[in-house]
Amino acid sequence: MQSNNRTEIATLGEFGLIDHLTKDLPLQNASSLYGVGDDAAVLNYAQKKVLVTTDLLMEGIHFDLVYTPLKHLGYKSAMVNFSDIYAMNGTPKQITVSIALSKRFFVEDLEEFYAGLRLACAEHHVDIVGGDTTSSLTGLAISITCLGEADEDEIVYRNGAKETNLVCVSGNLGAAYMGLQLLEREKALFGNKTDVQPDFSGKEYLLERQLKPEARKDIIDSLRKEKIKPTSMMDISDGLSSEMLHICKQSGVGCRLYEEHLPIDYQTAVIAEEFNMNLSTCALNGGDDYELLFTVPVSDHDKVVAIKDVHVIGYITKPELGSALITRDGQEFELKAQGWNPLEDK
Amino acid sequence: MQSNNRTEIATLGEFGLIDHLTKDLPLQNASSLYGVGDDAAVLNYAQKKVLVTTDLLMEGIHFDLVYTPLKHLGYKSAMVNFSDIYAMNGTPKQITVSIALSKRFFVEDLEEFYAGLRLACAEHHVDIVGGDTTSSLTGLAISITCLGEADEDEIVYRNGAKETNLVCVSGNLGAAYMGLQLLEREKALFGNKTDVQPDFSGKEYLLERQLKPEARKDIIDSLRKEKIKPTSMMDISDGLSSEMLHICKQSGVGCRLYEEHLPIDYQTAVIAEEFNMNLSTCALNGGDDYELLFTVPVSDHDKVVAIKDVHVIGYITKPELGSALITRDGQEFELKAQGWNPLEDK
Numbered sequence: 012m013q014s015n016n017r018t019e020i021a022t023l024g025e026f027g028l029i030d031h032l033t034k035d036l037p038l039q040n041a042s043s044l045y046g047v048g049d050d051a052a053v054l055n056y057a058q059k060k061v062l063v064t065t066d067l068l069m070e071g072i073h074f075d076l077v078y079t080p081l082k083h084l085g086y087k088s089a090m091v092n093f094s095d096i097y098a099m100n101g102t103p104k105q106i107t108v109s110i111a112l113s114k115r116f117f118v119e120d121l122e123e124f125y126a127g128l129r130l131a132c133a134e135h136h137v138d139i140v141g142g143d144t145t146s147s148l149t150g151l152a153i154s155i156t157c158l159g160e161a162d163e164d165e166i167v168y169r170n171g172a173k174e175t176n177l178v179c180v181s182g183n184l185g186a187a188y189m190g191l192q193l194l195e196r197e198k199a200l201f202g203n204k205t206d207v208q209p210d211f212s213g214k215e216y217l218l219e220r221q222l223k224p225e226a227r228k229d230i231i232d233s234l235r236k237e238k239i240k241p242t243s244m245m246d247i248s249d250g251l252s253s254e255m256l257h258i259c260k261q262s263g264v265g266c267r268l269y270e271e272h273l274p275i276d277y278q279t280a281v282i283a284e285e286f287n288m289n290l291s292t293c294a295l296n297g298g299d300d301y302e303l304l305f306t307v308p309v310s311d312h313d314k315v316v317a318i319k320d321v322h323v324i325g326y327i328t329k330p331e332l333g334s335a336l337i338t339r340d341g342q343e344f345e346l347k348a349q350g351w352n353p354l355e356d357k
Numbered sequence: 358m359q360s361n362n363r364t365e366i367a368t369l370g371e372f373g374l375i376d377h378l379t380k381d382l383p384l385q386n387a388s389s390l391y392g393v394g395d396d397a398a399v400l401n402y403a404q405k406k407v408l409v410t411t412d413l414l415m416e417g418i419h420f421d422l423v424y425t426p427l428k429h430l431g432y433k434s435a436m437v438n439f440s441d442i443y444a445m446n447g448t449p450k451q452i453t454v455s456i457a458l459s460k461r462f463f464v465e466d467l468e469e470f471y472a473g474l475r476l477a478c479a480e481h482h483v484d485i486v487g488g489d490t491t492s493s494l495t496g497l498a499i500s501i502t503c504l505g506e507a508d509e510d511e512i513v514y515r516n517g518a519k520e521t522n523l524v525c526v527s528g529n530l531g532a533a534y535m536g537l538q539l540l541e542r543e544k545a546l547f548g549n550k551t552d553v554q555p556d557f558s559g560k561e562y563l564l565e566r567q568l569k570p571e572a573r574k575d576i577i578d579s580l581r582k583e584k585i586k587p588t589s590m591m592d593i594s595d596g597l598s599s600e601m602l603h604i605c606k607q608s609g610v611g612c613r614l615y616e617e618h619l620p621i622d623y624q625t626a627v628i629a630e631e632f633n634m635n636l637s638t639c640a641l642n643g644g645d646d647y648e649l650l651f652t653v654p655v656s657d658h659d660k661v662v663a664i665k666d667v668h669v670i671g672y673i674t675k676p677e678l679g680s681a682l683i684t685r686d687g688q689e690f691e692l693k694a695q696g697w698n699p700l701e702d703k
Contacts, residue, residue, distance in 0.1 A: 026694075044406065048607070049514050050444040050591050051410035051505065056402040060390065063487060064397035065502055067455035071494040098396040109413035109500055141409060148417040152493075154455055154500035156411055159397065168395050245396050261394070348372075 085127025188297025190221030431473025534643025
């Protein structure tokens with residue numbers, strides 16, 4: 012955000028800026044009939060159901076531009092919305108992108124943000140079909156709405172988990188949270204000194220999990236290929252505990268998760284030790300994982316464990332048994348939603 | 358926003374707050390299959406095309422809570438999105454609502470905001486199907502996305518205006534802008550003194566136009582009843598000049614508007630004089646009118662002038678004639694987009 016060779020946004024104006032950022036946006040999807048440039052976009056969902064999800068990201072709450080490159084922020088902003096559509100067992104097709112900017116942003120900053128957005132959209136074949144560009148008194152606000160499609164009988168809600176179902180997660184947990192701890196520590200150490208380059212070597216994976224999460228389309232594809240339809244599913248944004256409790260509440264069931272089966276990457280474990288943090292707590296409550304949490308009938312056990320990067324971590328119980336974690340030494344602890352809660356943290 | 362008898366948002370938490378605000382939201386539309394409570398809403402648009410529009414409203418830029426009651430803000434936030442759907446000749450059906458709040462807001466403030474949203478939605482038979490509730494470091498941010506429906510052959514874009522078409526507007530122009538001037542003047546005079554009540558008697562209409570605009574569904578209904586399909590249409594949010602230039606640019610045409618035909622309310626004229634402002638400038642560039650601007654074939658003249666509250670203000674020309682206002686004394690002035698531009702004002 013230095014001002015050398017930077018273009019003031021006022022030189023383009025609102026409509027000029029929108030034209031500049033949204034030029035060369037050929038629509039890729041048959042369902043995108045008309046994109047940017049009118050009062051509304053026009054879409055065709057005659058054959059499928061429409062899925063709609065939205066996120067509002069605020070500077071200082073959801074992201075810190077001291078260590079978040081704008082290109083990564085654009086990528087992540089889109090990706091977290093795609094993740095919600097995949098978590099319904101659907102396919103993302105369109106997004107609208109609204110941004111509010113304060114005076115300190117230049118046209119080039121927005122170009123970076125849009126480069127990240129476009130990359131995420133290209134990887135998932137999603138069209139940018141509209142939005143709003145405006146100003147803010149302080150900081151950056153980003154609101155993305157994603158539309159996706161699914162056949163009605165393919166849609167997976169949070170409310171279908173049944174007793175004896177297996178609880179599964181994709182990937183591993185807690186890595187994005189440890190990446191955030193690393194970034195926050197370096198920020199505290201180095202402040203705004205731009206001549207010092209922090210050494211993150213060997214920790215790149217954790218940073219990438221925080222700054223550039225990937226929506227798990229591959230898992231959805233694998234489940235479909237194996238003809239497994241989860242009984243319930245959601246994506247993990249606020250931490251495994253919080254999301255598991257959503258599924259249990261909406262499905263009217265309980266669960267038992269096994270600490271020893273929580274999938275954790277080696278780097279996550281190393282850094283948790285370095286920070287003197289409890290590793291399972293990081294995995295349960297860290298958040299920002301954007302992995303998929305889902306339940307399947309026990310009869311799908313063999314098929315589901317054969318899918319790369321899917322882990323069975325527990326099972327669904329009767330509701331009266333509550334929701335608990337069973338530790339390595341066999342103790343039971345009630346699951347609590349201690350995930351990231353922006354409205355309680357402040 | 359006083360704290361007597363106020364409930365801290367932290368006492369409910371994010372999910373508690375969402376549950377509280379979104380309880381008792383029965384879905385009214387057949388196209389709303391599943392609303393709040395999962396990763397995404399599920400909609401059925403098998404019979405119609407989907408229209409999507411979105412707006413991001415920032416405190417201090419788009420609204421001032423010193424003189425904007427939160428209930429009005431909720432109402433207006435929804436209404437401006439409905440207006441975009443009507444401007445495509447469609448019908449709004451669903452909205453998602455995202456809000457980011459700073460510490461100074463209480464649960465009761467959000468209840469007020471939602472009361473306004475719900476009122477607007479009830480009047481236009483729109484379902485609230487999702488959203489995001491989070492926090493901000495400073496101020497309030499509101500992002501609303503509206504989905505609507507239309508038959509493909511009913512949709513009216515900005516790009517269909519043809520030479521000799523009549524240019525029409527609904528209602529009157531400049532009133533919301535004069536309402537804003539009044540509110541800003543009282544704010545400057547009284548500041549934060551809460552014991553003084555400004556006297557707005559006789560000016561209520563202007564305040565209402567600013568604080569509680571109405572999307573012109575009635576005009577869309579009348580046009581349909583008269584079997585008039587506009588050749589182009591948009592809603593007036595940034596001022597008549599700016600919107601007219603959008604239509605001319607996208608349609609590849611020019612226009613002549615007549616100053617004497619600009620529809621202006623009596624109260625607007627009185628206050629413009631009091632403020633020593635040029636009345637036509639207010640009508641052309643004021644913004645926030647949320648009236649409809651549209652073009653129709655000249656053969657529809659008799660039918661269109663018979664519609665209550667529709668005014669013919671000019672006609673479409675060849676592009677080489679440019680876009681101009683013809684004043685009362687017969688002079689031609691090129692139309693310029695001097696409407697409200699948040700990215701240039703700051």
